[in-house]
Amino acid sequence: MKLINKNHVVKKMPTRLAVNSICKGLFFLATLFGLLVLAILFYRILTQGIGHLNFDFFQNFASRRPEEAGVKAALIGSIWLMAVVTPVSLLLGVGTAIYLEEYARKNWITSFIKLNISNLAGVPSIVFGLLGLTVFVRALALDRSVLAAGLTMSLLVLPVIIVAAQEAIRSVPRDLREASYGMGATKWQTILKVVLPAAIPGILTGGILALSRAIGETAPLVVVGIPLFIAFLPQSVMDTFTVLPMQIYNWTSRPQEEFQQVAAAGIIVLLALLILMNSIAVIIRNKFQKRY
């Protein structure tokens, strides 16, 4: 009455184990592939650009002379851009996430909003550029200011932040909420004092990843039409500015060979900024790793 032939099972075992090991190797290779590409990319850029990277590079504005060209305006401009994108996108993103996770009832409006957000996450950045140009630059007459570009970029990364924040809020254990309600706390108090603090690592890592996308985007700003050459720094959000990726793009399209190295140096700066932001995200994530 035995349906399973034990001998058969035993015979199969070595094959199964072998397949398991082979696949493990393949999975590992796949992981290495990504790391390898990253290494090649870094190596190429570093060897090309490191020679140009010195203190002056940070002190100088763009120039027709490759040896004098610097990233000052672009770097500061990128930072200004972040200064607008960060509060706007976090405020809107986290607000939306709280609404959807904590307050929204299950009805068609909610599911429409949710569907809409997941759609927005897939809309090409260049389309956001068209939106920013029409709405912020033209209709609201913000011109090609830090504010106009910042708002455009905020909209672009908003869906990413919303999704990350939703995820983070959802993963706050129910018993923490219950504990708070159990003390007679109102809903908003519970959200503000218990849910948000516990969700902050998740929100911040998602936020930082979204911001690192914003800092590297070129296409929407090209469409918005922010200028390229600027030899002054913005004084307020209404001033015009330029950003690193656009500056880099311009340098790469110059005929002079030396500008390719300047571009590589610019890329190094951009990547350094990016890695800095990612590291902050990692530190936050590791430091506040869920303890509950």
Added chain:
Amino acid sequence: MLEPKQTDTYSVQQLILEKKSKKRWNIEKLIPKLLFLTAVISVLITIGIVLTLIFETFIFFEKVSIVEFLTGHKWLPFASTPSFGVMPLVVGTLKVTVIAAIVAVPIGLATAIFLSEYASEKTRRIIKPILEVLAGIPTIVYGFFALTFVTPVLRDIFPSLDMFNAISPGIVVGIMIMPMIASLSEDALVSVPKSIREGAYALGATKLETTIKVVLPAAMSGIVASIVLALSRAIGETMIVSVAGGSTPSMSMDVTNSIQTMTAYIVQVSTGDAGYGTTIYYSIYAVGMTLFVFTLIMNLLAQFISRKFREEY
């Protein structure tokens, strides 16, 4: 032990009662409304996008018939007798997207599986953020990587490959979206309850069998979602294809030739020479609209698929 009525001159409940007079209830009513407004912004953005695109698209369709736009097989906006058939741009976009998917989906999934099932917690914590750096690298950097590294390498292997082609940017777009698939799928895999894995292990399943037959299907909806999101990124990717794909709209299915994608066309015109108010100027909105509809359909499809795949646990 507890001596409330000892030296204390206060009672907490008493204090609470006093504070109660300050009305909290207004905030409680106001907050959800404010938050609702922020949530509505996402809808407003969509409306904004649609309106922006639609007005100018309409003007475009006054000049070019919508039938020609959708069915024409030639995209020659600058010719003396221009033709505006969007198909070549769509084909270019699809070629890049398909190649990107061929690269990114298997590698991304394999990475996700390695990280979630095989790697130690420590390895995971190191590798994941490194891969996320890969996702955050400015696309313009990738563009030159494709042109000055991947293309020459490929041309060494296949000498018949053109300088501009769909393969090289396709591969690089794949590399760019791969971490997205890896990271999000890994999240989906990790969130499959441990108990389900234990169930399989306890039956004598190897790690691979457990992963492929139990964990993967259980996480399928999250994985599909991540793939679709990544492919939307691929469809919308601009700089890489502008730099390394050339700008020759073509209907041919050959991936070794120069191409142009919808996004690359928009950038070309945005930075180019086309006069304001010309048909070409309006054509970018029509192409933008097409792109938008494309990603919309992709996402709806994804929602549908992921609902279908969802295995409740």
Added chain:
Amino acid sequence: AGCGSNDTSNSGKGNETASDKLKGEVIMDGSSTVFPIMEAVAEEYMAAQPDVKVSVGSSGTGGGFKKFIAGETDLTNASRPVKDEESALLDEKGVKYTEMKLAFDGISIVVNKDNEFIDKMTVDELKKLWVDNGSVKKWSDIRPEWPKEEIKFYSPGTDSGTYDYFNEVILEEKPMVENATLSEDDNVLVQGVEGDKNAIGFFGFAYYAENKDKLKVVSIDNGKGAVEPTHETIKSGEYAPLSRPLYTYVSNKSVAEKEQVADYTQFVIENAGELSEEVGYVSLPEEEYKKDLEKLNELKK
């Protein structure tokens, strides 16, 4: 294309010497071809007038006019003269403007370094080469003694000023060969021609000048013997018909109302020649700049 027609009859004031400190903004956008010249000018100008905020965009000639029409910029750079549609819109919006020439760009025809059979071509041959005739072209189709190998074409993107100009003078508005490889980035074209034995391509003179050792330039015979693009031949107008002028258009209103714009424009005219050479273009003969200066003085009155 015409120059501004703002002939308000104020006469008198001569050149203001720009020694006094100026403030305010000068906003420019337009051609990416002209951008390096304007960047250089702006760079120098900021050294002289540090409180004037000069910004230069690079949205392309058409994109520049878009903003110029909307009144968002003081000057707009162009790698071609203003188009009729654009000037109609400018009139409609009441924007008066003046055209200034800045420099020449010589469009260079190049082939692969290993190409041994070509060193010159006539304009007609060029046309035969580049205009689409529905079939795949071999070198031998142009001259029988040339090899029977398929030609690979490299051209700037259809939306660039360079393409536009080439289209006008060589193609004469006929469609370009269908299998041409187009790119927005001239550096990329350089690489294309460099790596492809049967390639032929064209792009701005500066890109050839910087890559002389990697490419072979083709002399063009326009009926007066083959001429190679060099500084001299472009400047003198010998290299024809492929040298084209680059422009900037300045808003008359801005010049009249904003001291810094007037001053900047003057600075542009005075320095364009030298600086355009520095960034790889070819300066105009002196008279051209004099003419520009006169136009400006008219405006300032």
Added chain:
Amino acid sequence: MTLTGPKKAPTVGIENENADSVFLKETVYETSDLNLWYGENHALKNINLDMYQNEVTAIIGPSGCGKSTYIKTLNRMIELVPDVKTTGQIKYRNRNILDQSYKVEDLRTQVGMVFQKPNPFPKSIYENVIYGPKIHGIKNKKILDQIVEKSLKGAAIWDEVKDRLHENAYGLSGGQQQRLCIARCLAIEPDVILMDEPTSALDPISTLKIEELVQELKKDFSIIIVTHNMQQAARISDKTAFFLNGEVIEYSDTNTIFSNPNDKRTEDYITGRFG
């Protein structure tokens, strides 16, 4: 299987009146004809129970019988579950709490709760304790300090943590965390404390400590405790209610229940014949 819940009610009442100490004690909760549905699932059926001040009332019964559901209804925590419907009434201090005009925040300020799994906030010990007072608007640092000391002493954990008040609560052991949760609950000086299997995630020694603590606390508070551990109920409670399939099978003095149960099913359960 169906049991006539309503018929039970008078019995309970009578039994209580017969019980020795009843005439001294005030009623805290009066539940009458309470029914509760999760969607279609009828989880509580005709519950009738009175609970008294300064007593420990234990609720026992096998898994899924509705113990947690009932205790969560007493502070309306049950409302967090979507799709819950109730009928009947629960009077707390003579006011029907199921009436929607009764603000849950007010109710929960009076009625504290301790959960099955210790659930301190991921904050410092100090901040955990002052959480309640603070959200209710008490900001005076001196008062807060006093509250912390008093509550932690009340929860018999002061000596163990007094030197590390500002360390994260997650550094505490499970048992300590649970006592911290009790302290947090004491901090708002509630009238009643609800406990849902407060020791089921703890080791025997921690369990013992909490049991002692409960005995201590009943001097000042009324305590309602859910437990799946009959011995625990026997050890610490004054009254015991036995739930089965959403019904109260028997409610009486703990001694009576354990030594001389009225109902066959109670006896079966207590003697371990099922559950």
Added chain:
Amino acid sequence: MTLTGPKKAPTVGIENENADSVFLKETVYETSDLNLWYGENHALKNINLDMYQNEVTAIIGPSGCGKSTYIKTLNRMIELVPDVKTTGQIKYRNRNILDQSYKVEDLRTQVGMVFQKPNPFPKSIYENVIYGPKIHGIKNKKILDQIVEKSLKGAAIWDEVKDRLHENAYGLSGGQQQRLCIARCLAIEPDVILMDEPTSALDPISTLKIEELVQELKKDFSIIIVTHNMQQAARISDKTAFFLNGEVIEYSDTNTIFSNPNDKRTEDYITGRFG
């Protein structure tokens, strides 16, 4: 608090030899001097236990005493926890399973396991059952069908699900899910079945069903079951081991343990004086 684990061992041995039926039964598991650490935490201390074929061996003890740890060691499931260290040996059918050359997959093919919380795969009932046979290479549809029927019948759930074999297993009630998990385990025809509190998440009726099932299964299998419910141990097991703080305090015939325990702590635990 410290107990001399090693000294216990001979006692156990002797007791077993004294037990009536021992001479008939083959030993399935022999654990000798097993120690286990989670990082620094010494979770199992000098465990010595022998388990016999076609018997139900129950493991009881208060929470955290190491019951789950021990049973997970028997099929090396414990290896899924990082940072676990073991010494000593466990012989299954006379081969030391803690030896790394013993392939876990082989071991687990012989030793099935049922978990505390039902954990069916998110697949159809049918697919759940054939999962094991399929990974072991059985593809013949007819045989698979037979396996499904036999296993589901063996787990006493066939009648309830035979008309919905291709529906998702998550549509079943908790008790049914748990029996499905047992069926899944039976499908690979194991030699031993390990059960870690298989009824603790179930209602009394489902519990009863599973208890009956266990009695049935022991005719064909050897069963080792962890339970926190002493009554359950008493009802269904032949031998009982009492764990406390990672040590085996007493191991003997179930009758002996419950009627006449050797150790004071066993008695205290069984009579509900703690835990």
